[in-house]
Amino acid sequence: VTMRTKQMRHVCVLLPNKQHLDCSVRMRARGQEVMKTVLRSLGVGDLQVFGLALLRDNEYLFLDLEQKLRKYFGKTWSRNSLKVSFSLVKFYLENGLLILSSKVQQLYYWELRQKVLQSQDHQQEALLFQLAASALQAEVGDLERGEGAEDEGGDEKKERVQYFLPEDYFPPWLINHRGRNFLLQHSPVLHGELRGTPRSRAILQFIKEASSLQDAALTFYRMKQVRLLPYFTSTLPLYSLFIFPLQGSRFEIAAVDSKLVYYTHSAFHSKHILKHLSDSHRFYVNSKDAACYIQQLEDMQIIFVLTLMAEVESEEAFVDDPAEVTWLAEFLYGASVDGPLQLPSSTWAGVCYNQHQRNYLHRVCVCRVILCIM
Missing domain, CATH: 3.10.20.90 (Phosphatidylinositol 3-kinase Catalytic Subunit; Chain A, domain 1)
Known part of the structure; x- marks a missing residue:
């Protein structure tokens, strides 16, 4: 032993x-x-x-x-x-639904959380506020009514406003720029708008929104152009590139009409960066079809919801005045205004069939999305 x-x-x-x-x-x-x-x-x-x-x-x-x-x-x-x-x-995604395990989704979310706190994207203040709201919904849940509101009364007011620490949800530069009080005042408003959103959905929303930041869903490697110059940070896009065989720490990248030559710490670094790029390209090629399919499902759901809302608004316009219903029946089908409202069976059959089709489409869309989430 x-x-x-x-x-x-x-x-x-x-x-x-x-x-x-x-x-x-x-x-x-x-x-x-x-x-x-x-x-x-x-x-x-x-x-x-x-x-x-x-x-x-x-x-x-x-x-x-x-x-x-x-x-x-x-x-x-x-x-x-x-x-x-x-x-x-190792591989960043724009849609968290591509991650099949909820545990892995949560780990992915937590790494993005740290990346967002380190973000230097000064052009995306509004997005950073929305990301903070999604993170609060994912971690705190529904904001209790009145929580975070500025009520009268000393200590009680302070306790209710500060139900989170700005340092846990915003980059340092944004806290310095806007001030803690500004963040504590306006963040609960955005958080409250997400009331009713499940925590799992809030995590997926955060993942999708974070991909819009310029420096969050990226892997950075430090390289130098000339051997004696200081290091700088560079991102390496994976499209339209040809990566040449390595010569020690030399790392060559050729685009359409140009070639970039960098130097890494060592041949060991160059070899592993090249493998990461190769693995990333393979991963994105293999997941491309699944990503397109999920995007189509989301587009279908959006179109369905918009269509349903338009139909509801149209139906409401016809029944604003209940008296018009009997008048319309008498005009179209010859029913007595004083008698009970009776419509031909064919009309009811058509209405029921359309409603059945609508409910079926709704179940199909929702179930497919839910199955993808699980």
């Missing part, structure tokens, strides 16, 4: 929700063993959009799960000390 214990290594995996998982693996373990332990601990079959990452030279690099862990931890792997890894989003 003692010999076997010496051959085991302990890896701590930090999750986006600040939870940590302790994994015990063999000396010759590969990244897959840690991933399997994480899946087993979370009770899910696939993390889909997540990968295991390591902090190297103050930068996160995603592990190749086929490689041995010794390759990433170096000499420290031989020592029986705690090793730290991170479970981070």
Whole structure:
């Protein structure tokens, strides 16, 4: 037992929700063993959009799960000390419905929450307020009526207004720009407008809105153009690019009529960045059809709701005056104004059939959306 214990290594995996998982693996373990332990601990079959990452030279690099862990931890792997890894989003999505597990959805949400707090997108103040409202609905739930309102009365007023901390929902620059009191005054109004929205729906709404920020749903890598120049942050789009074979830390990207040459920390960094780009491209190609299908379902639901609202408004225009109903029946079908309202069976059959078709379409649209959410 003692010999076997010496051959085991302990890896701590930090999750986006600040939870940590302790994994015990063999000396010759590969990244897959840690991933399997994480899946087993979370009770899910696939993390889909997540990968295991390591902090190297103050930068996160995603592990190749086929490689041995010794390759990433170096000499420290031989020592029986705690090793730290991170479970981070590897592939970002615009629609959370593509994530099948609700647990993985929540982890994805928590990482985006941290990204939003670090956002420097100064042109999207309104969106940041809406994101804060969605986050409050997802975490706090429905705002109680009167909560967050400015009532008279000293301490009671202070307690009711501050049911959240601005630092937990807004980037520091926005707090400095608008002030805490402004955020505490106006955020509850937007939060209150989401009353009745389920927490799961609020999470999906947050995920979709966060993708509109310029610096939230992105992975950043630090590179330099000339070897002696300071580092700068660069985002690498995945379309219309040709990535050339690596030459040490040299990293070449060719677009249609131009070529960009960068240098990373090392050949190790370049290799893993290239693999991340390749994996991302493969992931987006494979999920393209599912993303289009979900978008079509959402468009169908929107069209259906708008059509239904238009029909309701049209029907209401005809029954504003109940007296007109009997007059219309007499005019069209010869029914007596003084007698009971009787319409031909064919008319009732048509009305019932249309209503049945409408209800059926409603059930189909809603069920498909719900099945996609689950």
